[in-house]
Amino acid sequence: MFLNQIHKKPFHFYGVAVFKKIDENGDGVLSSKEIAKSQEQVREEARKRFFDRIDTDGNGTISKEEFRGPAERFDRIDADGNGAITPEEFGNAGRREGAGPVSEKEHKKEKKGAEHDKAE
Numbered sequence: 067m068f069l070n071q072i073h074k075k076p077f078h079f080y081g082v083a084v085f086k087k088i089d090e091n092g093d094g095v096l097s098s099k100e101i102a103k104s105q106e107q108v109r110e111e112a113r114k115r116f117f118d119r120i121d122t123d124g125n126g127t128i129s130k131e132e133f134r135g136p137a138e139r140f141d142r143i144d145a146d147g148n149g150a151i152t153p154e155e156f157g158n159a160g161r162r163e164g165a166g167p168v169s170e171k172e173h174k175k176e177k178k179g180a181e182h183d184k185a186e
């Protein structure tokens with residue numbers, strides 16, 4: 067079922083090169099461990115890119131001025147309340163909310179589809 071997920075979703079936007087990167091031992095099969103690891107990496111990378119985009123002055127933290135979302139959301143992400151969001155705080159918030167290319171909900175949907183596919 068993990069294989070199906072990878073085929074249906076990340077692949078058409080990450081490409082075959084990524085398959086090779088994920089397939090660490092090069093046996094042409096993605097183990098669920100390899101996939102889980104790569105999905106976490108993809109999420110981290112997406113978060114990092116997103117973070118960099120928000121951090122317009124590039125000082126490594128997101129200030130209230132740079133953050134364009136609602137203030138309550140900023141406060142929620144700024145876990146230590148010092149008025150600046152670090153990449154760590156940002157990442158933790160993302161994990162808490164299930165943000166990223168594959169959300170919890172999509173996971174379930176894909177799983178369902180995958181089971182349907184392997185009816186043989």
Ligand SMILES: [Ca+2]
Nearest residue numbers: 121125127128
């Ligand atoms: Ca900044």
Ligand SMILES: [Ca+2]
Nearest residue numbers: 144146148150
């Ligand atoms: Ca902070």
